[in-house]
Amino acid sequence: MANKFAKTLVQMGVKRGDIIGLTGRNVPEWLIANFGVQMAGGCPLCLPYQEREDQITKLLNSVESVKMLIMDPGVEGRNCHISEYVVDKGNGKVECKSIPALENVILFYPNERMSSAYTVAELCSRHLDLELPRIDPEDVGFVSLSSGSSGLPKAIPSSHHALVVIAWHCYSLLLRQPGEDILYNDRPFSWVAGYPAWEMAACGTRVTLTNTLHSSSIVDAVKTATNLITKEKAIKAFLVPSMLELAMKRKIHLKIKKAVTSGVVVHASLLECIDKICDELQVLYGMTEMGYLGSRVFTSDDKARVQDMLLGVRPCPWVEVKITDDHGHLQPVGQRGNILIRSKTRFTGYLNHDLPPQTEDLLLKSGWFYPKDGGYVSENGLLFVEGRLQEMIQVFGRKMYPFEIENVINAKSNVIAAIVLPIKDMETGDHVPSAAIIYQPQNEDSMESMQDYLRKEFNITEENQLLECLYVPQVIVGFKTFPALANGKLDHEAIRKTMQRKLTKEQICRLSFQ
Template sequence: MDHSYLSSKESLDIPYITFPDLLRKWAEKNPNKTAFIFVDEEVDRYELSFGELYDKATKFAKALIGHGVRKGDVIALNGRNLPEWLIACFGIQLAGGSPLCLPYLQKKNDFVKVCSKLGRVKMLIIDPGSDGQNCQFLKEMICTDFGTNNVELPEIPDLRQVFLFNHHASLPSVNTVAELCSREWDVDLPRLDPEDLGLILLTSGTTNTPKAVPYSHHALVITAYNSIHLMKTSGKYDSLYNNRPFYWIGGFVMWEVNSGGSRVTLINAMKSSSMATAAAAVKTCEIIAREKVTVALLVPSMLDLVMKKNISLRLKTIVTGGMIVHSSLLKNIHKLCDEFICMYASTELALIACNTFTEKDITNTTKGLLSCRPLPGIEIKVTEDDGFLLPAGQRGSIQVRSTRRFNGYLNQNLPPESKETLERTGWFCPDDGGYVTEDGELVVEGRLQEIIQVFGWKKMFPFEIENVIKTKSNVSSAIVMSLKDKETGDLPPFAAIVYHPNDEESCESMQDYIRKEFNITTENRMLEYLCVPRGIVSFKQFPVLANGKPNRRAIRQIILETVDSEKYE
């Protein structure tokens, strides 16, 4: 391959329908089939069938219309992975509205910031929380007559009503999802079009303010069909373990609603999503075995723990993604599954690329990062900063174009140049860097804004240093990021490390270890400026965002407070 351009030669026969049409198909075809299995913290389980979900969602949709919801309204939805979340989400869609998926336990300022910029947010449907945490959130945030559910919030003037997932003693008069979908409403549901706005997802906000990403109904259907293509599964024989929150693109209910298969999920997904501990890994594997799961979505850190601790796990397929995946993960993966699928996705474009690995691939893939290929309907290219195509093998900016076009955010403008390119050509830059291999596969190396470079010399992505740091047995987690040298413009590395309890080491000791691993000597001293963090800050645990991901802005600020603020920014 000469140039860094990839496209899929496959195509899918995707119907032009709305997203609730997928659910209705299974509710009519196999109403008693279990659609979801919810597992709580005590590992007790609760089931929800396709028929029950569609019936309650339809009743809830009519209740929303009875409470004044009209086609095109945006309804904020905040909660854990519960049946009420699904009933509310599909109910909003059937009523002609658009669910705005908010992270569970979101802070007031973030909620106000998102909703005030979006406008037309008419209602909030919220999980009170396992201990009523969100009830206090409501009382502090909204001047409400909880007897009538009427709301007055100056920063969000369109917000008029609040409903809870279920009753809580501190707000006894507030209506709940269960109550509303148990009543009969003499109203008609609106006619929906596949191009209607069907969902609003938020980006993680890992490095900036979360951005609102719109999905039409048809865009959701496309993603649902790609999910089946990616996992090579059918709902008749397969079940999926996915404990990602419903409000993430990686956790939204795509595969199960399209395939008719069963999904196993944790109710309090965020409690374990950011905690890759041995106890969490054991619990996950026990649930997968008990529920006879055939496909599991597991993050690399969880898989690493399962293999290191020799925790019993065996199933047909494991899917991973959402972060950089090193090929060393393949070394023992054949002991856990028959097929290992690595995927690349973004909130803006959903599923972008994937690759399937089996035991025979272990000897062929031993170094670097795992690669992937575009999914049907996807084009990928790697370009220079000025947008021109790079030769294969050269690092650059990843650009993506999809038949399901992303036209911009609802609450934030793209930079003028990016906006013009997107509108004119359809190419979108997810702000990721990587390269195309000679074999025609994409390697994603990291975020462009986190790149490391000194003396205008070779560029380096943080994962290369992070992987070295993580090889030390006393390291639980590591994040490497660059800070800008105000005088030279260089972007040298700095590291944040979480050590295992009572096993911390000095900055100098870790720097010496990194020098040794990169084989830095007096003959190649330039490498030290590129590979060895100039400062290392230890954490008991990383601060996290509402979605469970490390709060890189907070981590960056803490690092800045420990270095010379006159020199770096």
């Protein structure tokens, strides 16, 4: 199917190196389109499903020369709003002033609202006698996007060779079990974490969801995932930390051999899921720019051994890690600082963003990439990632990461999830903590009650009152659910804006998220 689709794309004018927009759910048409574009010599630009029209326009223009958009019209054509305004009545031909390079729109399947557009099935039905171009392994074969939590998502190119390397790394980290191996992974195909790399390398079976974001709440998402894992008899499952924590708090029945999780910060409290939910817990550290970077598998024996607040990972054999201070000097073992990464999966820059000159110079000269994560390396060689540097709390010259406060808030039985964000004190210039919290229904704390709880947990007394500015959020806002970006990740910017709107007149005079 992908071969026929590729030949039709070549006939339509797709040439080696052309960037083709691709947006859709986890359905077969996405896979056919992705591999078809690659076989035709093009490069799929993976866009979030059901993204806003203006954001899609900005993304396509930022990458430049995107000549074709292949898209999922969605259930009952709900996603057609993205392309309705650019398609005329001539078989998918496009006239669009806002996206001048765009020439064609192809739908995953027919929709009456765009009856003139070609479909994937229609293009796969053609029998063409032509040769596909020979692909150079170093050609760009895939463009993924960063989360976009701090602005327009960054377009990250990967070569065909890099995709093969990522597939091998994925296979080596998630070793296939003897017999049939079944992995539950509901991450979108368009993400590096959801791209069908493990399936290609391990030839295992993957269980997924058509649309991860369809769930009405995190609780509903956890229940859907657990039902599917049980029904399909998955041996291991990708589950984000919040899903594992919620499954434990809500006592949702789930039992699996291995739970695989990842995130910038993974709290040690997650070890409690071992024996309750899984036999083993595997923690991964990686990034879209460079793939998988670190891993560690925990068993029930580790529950008593681990003394740290976070779970560290061991850098992968193909990865080098160093910790530096703000001047680029190496930090001693155990000392906090900036994490720098060098990998065989080399990252060379973004298609639509310029790297800061210092970062670009370092990357091009020596291969070291600065992802703006902070942490340290322990004496036994484990990497502990403590958080994003821009999210640090800074008071009276002392710096700390939000996870230290988040851990304590999340330990309360009536808390489902908590995010701690820095807010600027306009008088002192310090970045003091604020908290966004999702409580159990009808079991919310007042701000004063939560603050008293934190004072007690951090042992703040009259003798050390200044610590309150560091550990006790001055702004606490309750949420029913956290807003998410189109790719499913939490929208920190939207959370900040909501919290800013809820500041009192007194707080507005001295505090700001801006």
